[in-house]
Amino acid sequence: MQSKASLANLIASDYKSHDENTLSALTMFKFFLYFSTVQLCLFSLEKLNSTRELVIIPFTEKLAQISTWLIQIFDDQVISNGIILQHLENGFSVSIESGCNGVEALMILASAMLVFPAPWLFKLQGIIIGFIAVELLNIVRIISLFYLGQWSLVAFEWAHLYIWEALIMLDVLIIFLCWLKFLPDTPERVTEKHAD
Amino acid sequence: MPINSLALFILKVFLWLPLCYWGWYYTANETTLAIAYLTEILLNSSFPLLISDIEQVNTHLDIVVNITLPAAQVPKGMVAELPIPINPLIYNHGLPLGLSLILASPFSYCKTPLNLVLILLISIPFQLFGICFEFMKTLFLQTPKELTSHVKLDSWQLDGIAVGYQMGSLVLPTVVPIIIWLFLYRDFIVQFVPTLQKIINKP
Numbered sequence: 001m002q003s004k005a006s007l008a009n010l011i012a013s014d015y016k017s018h019d020e021n022t023l024s025a026l027t028m029f030k031f032f033l034y035f036s037t038v039q040l041c042l043f044s045l046e047k048l049n050s051t052r053e054l055v056i057i058p059f060t061e062k063l064a065q066i067s068t069w070l071i072q073i074f075d076d077q078v079i080s081n082g083i084i085l086q087h088l089e090n091g092f093s094v095s096i097e098s099g100c101n102g103v104e105a106l107m108i109l110a111s112a113m114l115v116f117p118a119p120w121l122f123k124l125q126g127i128i129i130g131f132i133a134v135e136l137l138n139i140v141r142i143i144s145l146f147y148l149g150q151w152s153l154v155a156f157e158w159a160h161l162y163i164w165e166a167l168i169m170l171d172v173l174i175i176f177l178c179w180l181k182f183l184p185d186t187p188e189r190v191t192e193k194h195a196d
Numbered sequence: 197m198p199i200n201s202l203a204l205f206i207l208k209v210f211l212w213l214p215l216c217y218w219g220w221y222y223t224a225n226e227t228t229l230a231i232a233y234l235t236e237i238l239l240n241s242s243f244p245l246l247i248s249d250i251e252q253v254n255t256h257l258d259i260v261v262n263i264t265l266p267a268a269q270v271p272k273g274m275v276a277e278l279p280i281p282i283n284p285l286i287y288n289h290g291l292p293l294g295l296s297l298i299l300a301s302p303f304s305y306c307k308t309p310l311n312l313v314l315i316l317l318i319s320i321p322f323q324l325f326g327i328c329f330e331f332m333k334t335l336f337l338q339t340p341k342e343l344t345s346h347v348k349l350d351s352w353q354l355d356g357i358a359v360g361y362q363m364g365s366l367v368l369p370t371v372v373p374i375i376i377w378l379f380l381y382r383d384f385i386v387q388f389v390p391t392l393q394k395i396i397n398k399p
Contacts, residue, residue: 169371170209
């Protein structure tokens with residue numbers, strides 16, 4: 001009985017908020033609630049036909065062009081046509097569809113930064129740097145999948161459906177943690193520090 | 197916590213990731229069995245008499261649907277059914293990342309195993325969400341209307357299915373495990389960003 005009570009206490013102490021040093025569950029819950037709301041709004045906005053025609057498709061085409069340009073440095077048998085990358089020698093092609101252009105990952109990052117209490121300029125800087133970092137990794141994903149598909153369709157499926165998705169999201173998490181790391185101290189917070 | 201500690205944490209995540217992917221895929225047949233059972237309960241309660249059967253083929257599911265066809269087109273002694281193939285792993289592929297994040301975080305004999313179980317359990321409803329919305333998307337948006345004439349849906353419901361499918365396949369599978377980790381390891385995150393607690397908990 002005593003050992004059971006000790007175990008329960010141990011678990012409880014593990015989960016207990018340590019007041020001064022931790023974020024309260026309620027605060028985190030509020031953050032996730034705002035985050036989900038902004039995320040849902042951005043997601044619905046992205047799915048509008050006008051947004052797709054004016055922003056998403058031209059952006060994806062540009063992504064395909066940049067990927068092709070990079071590939072052509074070492075392989076001149078690759079061309080892009082709209083959102084499609086094609087290898088002229090073996091005819092293999094990939095199409096950069098919704099979910100493969102990094103826009104969803106960017107929306108997740110932007111939502112997290114927008115709802116976090118930070119100066120607006122810092123949020124903007126974070127979103128711009130995040131955009132560059134996510135899209136750079138996404139170009140690596142597109143190029144790697146393009147060649148992986150020519151080598152093995154099973155490996156392509158695995159990397160496409162399971163691995164790269166998680167890596168892109170890990171990239172988003174790392175960017176967000178680094179962004180938090182460099183959060184500036186506002187004058188109010190500096191005053192608080194001195195008062196402490 | 198200095199920035200190189202963050203780098204060390206990320207390195208640990210990358211070291212755990214292949215092992216977690218292996219474990220996740222190795223147990224995929226068994227988890228798919230459980231998911232098939234739950235999907236059947238959920239779909240049968242949402243669309244009574246529509247689902248004929250759910251068959252598991254390794255890590256894939258075939259949801260067999262009763263469809264409507266003119267009697268003349270159905271050979272005698274046969275019933276009109278449409279199998280909808282679904283890969284449930286697509287809606288759970290963020291789980292290995294979530295497990296890696298937990299395993300790379302500070303270890304505790306009580307908290308770590310509990311959190312691993314917790315993330316496994318919490319990810320199930322989101323996986324079911326993705327499976328159900330793919331099923332509805334295939335059946336109501338991609339299948340000829342005359343085959344599903346016994347189910348009437350409004351246009352706003354069809355729009356909802358499209359958005360739900362996109363959320364369930366593109367956002368939730370990877371975001372949910374990260375959110376769970378952020379929530380469970382908020383003490384650890386404060387170590388990365390010492391000012392975080394002051395900023396967020398400020399009245």
